[in-house]
Amino acid sequence: MPSNMDVIKLDPIKFLSVFPIMISGTKTSTTKDVFYGKKQSFLRFDPAFPNVDPGITAEKYKAHIVAAQHGEPNFYNLSGTSDVMITSQLSGCCLIRQNNTLAHVWPHVGDSCKCGVKGLPGESGLEVQQRLTLSHPNCKTYGKKNYQAKTAYVIGINHAGWKFYAQEQMGNRVTSAFQVLT
Numbered sequence: 001m002p003s004n005m006d007v008i009k010l011d012p013i014k015f016l017s018v019f020p021i022m023i024s025g026t027k028t029s030t031t032k033d034v035f036y037g038k039k040q041s042f043l044r045f046d047p048a049f050p051n052v053d054p055g056i057t058a059e060k061y062k063a064h065i066v067a068a069q070h071g072e073p074n075f076y077n078l079s080g081t082s083d084v085m086i087t088s089q090l091s092g093c094c095l096i097r098q099n100n101t102l103a104h105v106w107p108h109v110g111d112s113c114k115c116g117v118k119g120l121p122g123e124s125g126l127e128v129q130q131r132l133t134l135s136h137p138n139c140k141t142y143g144k145k146n147y148q149a150k151t152a153y154v155i156g157i158n159h160a161g162w163k164f165y166a167q168e169q170m171g172n173r174v175t176s177a178f179q180v181l182t
Helices: 004-010 012-018 125-135
Strands: 021-023 030-039 042-046 059-065 068-070 084-090 094-098 101-106 140-142 151-158 162-170 173-180
Touching: 004 012, 004 030, 004 059, 004 084, 004 151, 012 151, 012 162, 012 173, 021 084, 021 151, 084 094, 084 101, 094 125, 101 125, 125 140
Parallel strands: 021 042, 059 084, 068 101
Antiparallel strands: 030 042, 030 059, 084 151, 094 101, 094 140, 151 162, 162 173
C-alpha cells in the first residue's frame, strides 16, 4: 500500500484539493525527518513529534523545511537528498523563489511581528510581497496578494526540477490547490 507521501508526490494538486493539511515549522531552515499523519480533519506535518490522532501511526519522511524570518529573504538551497519541501502556514507571509532556493518572509505588524522582533516598523503582508517583487525582479513570489483573506500552505516536489503547490484554506476548509512560483 502506498504511503501518503507517495500519493502526494504522484498528484499533488489532486491530493491538496481533497485533504486539508497543517504544517508546523522550525526556527531555522533545515532538512530533517518530518512526522505526518491524520490529526482531527487534517494531514498534519510536524518536525518535532508525531502529532496524530490516537490509534493512528505517524509516517516519517525527510523533507526540506523552509523557516519563516523577517526582513530580507534568507534563501535556503533545496539541494541534497530530499525531494520534498514544506513550509509553515502563510497568513500574511510571502514565499520568494530564486531558481532552486526559497525564502519565507514574515511581515511586521505594528510594533512587533509574529516572530517576536519588537521595535521594527510595521509592514503588511501585501507590502512585504510588493517590496520583495520590486527588490528581486528575477524572482517569483507567492504571498498575500495571491491568497488574500485566506491562509495557505505550500509544499514542493522535486521531479527532475522543483515544482511548488499551494493549498488555500478558509477556516478548516480547502478552497483551492494549484501550482505556484512558476
